[in-house]
Amino acid sequence: MHHSKLPTLIPQPAIGRKRAADINNNKPSIAPGPAKKAKVAQAIAHSGMPIPKQAAARPRASKAKALASAPRSRTSLPREAKSKTALLSSTSSKPTGAAKPAAVSQPQALSVRPELTSSAAPFGIPVSKMKVLRLVIDDASAGHVPGKSWLLKPAQALERLEIIRGPGPDGVRRYGQEKHNAFQAMPPFGGLTSNLQILRVDGYYIPFRMTAGRALVHLSVAHIAFCTAGAATALIALIETSAPRLERLELVGLTLEHPLTTPTSIARLALPRLRWLALRNVDTGLTMSIWSRLTATPASLVVAVEAEIPAQGPLFGDEARSFAALVAAQHAVVTLDRPQSGRISLHIRAFANATSADPIMSVVVTGRAADGDTLLQRMLESVRNVLPSHIQSLELVSFDHHPFGRAYLGIALSRSHLSTVLAAYPHLLEICLERCDPCFLQALRFTNDTRVCPLLKTLRLRGQVDAPTLSEVVYTRWGVRTLDRIIVEDCPSADTRALGHIAKNAGEMSVNGEACIPDEAT
Structure with a gap:
């Protein structure tokens, strides 16, 4: 040969x-030597x-x-034979005498080069028999991959397909452009991939009109700039087709040049097997077209949700009910954030197999907004309306500062409003207040509602702490020896002596990492 x-x-x-x-x-008695072997x-x-x-x-x-x-x-x-022969180990072959594994095989990285893309069987076996394929497209040739005839042949046996654009010479991974792709209007393998279970596309545009949807369990699309709304609509259609079996959906870094037109009648999107949902840095229209259509999903199955929703309009309208179905009766960490992009980020960390009887629940509310109090009130209302009442840890965090340097988020927040929010969580065991105005502490005191934090055991304060207010709150609300821990952190103006009289009202108290000894003289 x-x-x-x-x-x-x-x-x-x-x-x-x-x-x-x-x-x-050959007779065993005449054994060949090493050189002959x-x-x-x-x-x-x-x-x-x-x-x-x-x-x-x-x-x-x-x-x-x-x-x-x-x-x-x-x-x-010879070099040519050696490089092509090595490619055979990167493709999946049928197992001999062994049962088909439950999980899809891990793919090997195959670089797309001109001499490998012109053959009908570029990897040593027909495209129709490949099961796993990972294409790493060089950034320099991302817009003109040559010899792509084999990419348009049916691949009915394909179970896992990854198309990834490598980083540029500067190490930066750029967005894939819809107008720069090797497939043009035809999807990979002509869209004939009915057995496909895992589809991962990162930094390289492909048309999403595929027959893969009915078998897909993992869909990941990242870092693509859509030039037309029709291309994004095709992606949504693929999600709809794969919804009954889809377990993991990740959309990251997707942009649209033109707004996505939302149809007047929107079908609900049910994901009965969903375990992971990520919508990060995605165009608002694309995010809402998916988020607003989610129906109740079994909360026991969802492992994590990461999403961004627009700050404009009502914060959690119809989406709140879908969100509640996703996080009900689970551990969750929620971040509602409004960075410079004008969005409010919602990050939910949920863990499977958690039940409403689980003793540990936590919520983190992070506010960063120029309009301060109004947005924070909406955040607190949303958390109160969405999350279950048995959470036991609430963290209120403010990073936005007044131009003169004083934290102002929450100054105008009515004490009665915050008290109402806190009253919705009678099982709170821990509260963390970070860089917040003293009114947050005062809200714990100035209320006649006995349900406001009656079981609180840990009070954690970060940033400048007003010692008189803290002392008044501790005495008025909890009395002597009802708090297990009082922790003051990142407060240069506070010292152990100034807060020594409060330490006797807690089993343990620390200020800036140092244990605070109770002041017996007081």
Whole structure:
């Protein structure tokens, strides 16, 4: 066989079978030496025949494994034959005498090069028999991958497909452009991938009109700039098709040049098997077209939700009910944030198998907004309306500062409003107040509602702490020895002596990392 051609898995010629038979009939008493073994193994590897036990130090392997191991022989193959032969180990072959594994095989990275994309079987086996394929497209050739005829052939056996754009020379991974792609209007493999279970696309645009949806369990699309709304609509259609079996959905870094038109009648999107949902840095129209259509999903299945929703309009309208279904009766950490982009980020960390009887629940509310009090009130109302009442840890965090340097978020917040919010959580065991105005502390005191934090055990304060207010709150609300811990952090103006009289009202108290000794004189 000529070295410049890729060895293929075809029946061996008669002369090859005769040579193999002659070798197998050697008498054990006449054992060949090491040099002869190497020559025999090399000759058989080059001919593509199975390697007998007498000619190799390893058990008999399949033809694909024999071909893949051929470059390891003592005599090197020419460069072209060696590079193409190595590709065979990167493709999946049918298992011999073994049951099909439950999980899809891990793919090997294959770089798309001109000499590999012009063949009908560029990886040594027909495209129709490939099960796992990972294409890493060089950033320099991302817009003009040549010889793509094999990419348009049906791949009905394909179970996992990853198309990834590599970083540029500067190490930066750029967004894939809809107008720069090797597929144009035709999806990979003509869209004929009915067995596809995992589809991951990162930094490279592909048309999403595929028959893969009915079998998909994992869909991940990242870092793509859509030039037309129709392309984004095709992605939504793929999500709809795969919804019954979809377990993991990740959309990250997707932009639209033109707004996405929302149809007047929107079908609800049910994801009965969903375990992970991520919508990060996605165009608002695309996010809302998915988020607003979510129906109740079994909360026991959802592991994590990361999403961004626009700050404009009502904060959690119809979305609140869907969100409540996702996080009900689970551990959750929620972040409502409004960075410079004008969005409010919602980050939910939920863990499976948590029940309403679980003793540990926590919520983090993070406010960062120029309009301060109004937005914070909406945040607190949303958390109160959405999350279950048995959470036991509430953290209120404010990072926005007044131009003159004083934290102002919450100054105008009515104490009665915050008290109402806190009253919705009678099982709170821990409160963390970070860089917040003293009115947050005062809200714990100035209320006649006995349900406001009656079981509180830990009070954690970060930033400037007003000692008189803290002292008044501790005495009025909880009395003596009802708090297990009072923790004051990041407060340079506070010291252990100034707060020593409060320490006796807690089993443990620390100020800036130092234990605070109770002041017995007071």
